[in-house]
Amino acid sequence: MDNQDRLSLLYVLDTSFFFCVMSLSGSLYTTHEVCGELKDLRSKARLETLLAEGLLIHDPLRASCDHVRHTAVTSGDHTVLSRTDISVLACAWDLHAIVVSDDFAVQNTARHLGLRVQPIMQRAARKQRWHMVCTGCGAEGMEEGDCPVCGSPCYRRRIK
Numbered sequence: 001m002d003n004q005d006r007l008s009l010l011y012v013l014d015t016s017f018f019f020c021v022m023s024l025s026g027s028l029y030t031t032h033e034v035c036g037e038l039k040d041l042r043s044k045a046r047l048e049t050l051l052a053e054g055l056l057i058h059d060p061l062r063a064s065c066d067h068v069r070h071t072a073v074t075s076g077d078h079t080v081l082s083r084t085d086i087s088v089l090a091c092a093w094d095l096h097a098i099v100v101s102d103d104f105a106v107q108n109t110a111r112h113l114g115l116r117v118q119p120i121m122q123r124a125a126r127k128q129r130w131h132m133v134c135t136g137c138g139a140e141g142m143e144e145g146d147c148p149v150c151g152s153p154c155y156r157r158r159i160k
Contacts, residue, residue: 008026008027009024009025009026009027009097009098010026010027010029010095010096010097010098011024011026011027011028011029011097011098011099011100011118012029012030012031012058012088012091012092012095012097012098012099012100013028013029013030013034013055013088013100014030014034014084014085014088014099014100014101014102014103014106015034015037015038015084016101016102016103016120017030017100017101017120018034018038018043018046018047019042019043020120020121022100022120024100024118027054027056028050028054028055028056029055029056029057029058029091029095029097030047030055030056030057030058030088030091031057031058031059031060031084031087031088031091032057032059032087033083033084033087033088034084034087034088035047035057036084037084058091058094058095059087059091060087060090060091060093060094061090061094064090064091064093064094065086065087065090067090067093067113068081068086068089068090068093068109068113069086071109071112071113072086072109072112074112075108075109075112076131076132076159077105077108077109077112079132080105081105081106081109085103085105085106085109088101088106089106089109089110089113089115092110092113092115093113093115097115098115098116098117098118099115099116099117099118100117100118100120101117101118101119101120102119102120102121107119131157131159132154132155132157133154133155133157134147134149134150134152134153134154135147135152135153135154135155136150136151136152136153137149137150137152140157
């Protein structure tokens with residue numbers, strides 16, 4: 001990939017990007033939800049610096065958020081994705097951008113959406129599917145919370 005190709009790349013930044021020192025060549029985007037999660041002085045200063053350098057805030061379309069939620073149900077990540085995570089993924093979906101995140105659930109859902117992923121400090125997550133399993137009776141496939149069969153708590157397990 002030459003310099004011109006690198007400059008034309010679009011990146012959507014997750015909250016974790018603002019807690020590290022990493023530079024990217026291309027157009028940078030984030031969402032209002034990400035900005036709202038930045039509480040400490042260092043991450044707010046990094047946001048302000050990047051905004052001055054051209055970082056853009058893009059709020060995703062509602063239809064894109066719905067598409068991300070549906071895909072997260074299919075991948076099994078819907079129980080662990082936050083509203084901010086969904087906004088980042090939907091923004092990347094809207095812009096056909098690369099998702100920049102260290103969150104494995106965000107990376108996995110991005111891969112299920114067909115989006116490229118750029119990890120920050122962690123290794124890249126592999127594409128996986130998850131489902132809920134009861135700790136008591138072993139029933140599978142229910143939503144998060146307690147088991148509708150026996151009432152025991154449920155946990156996420158990777159589908160092999």
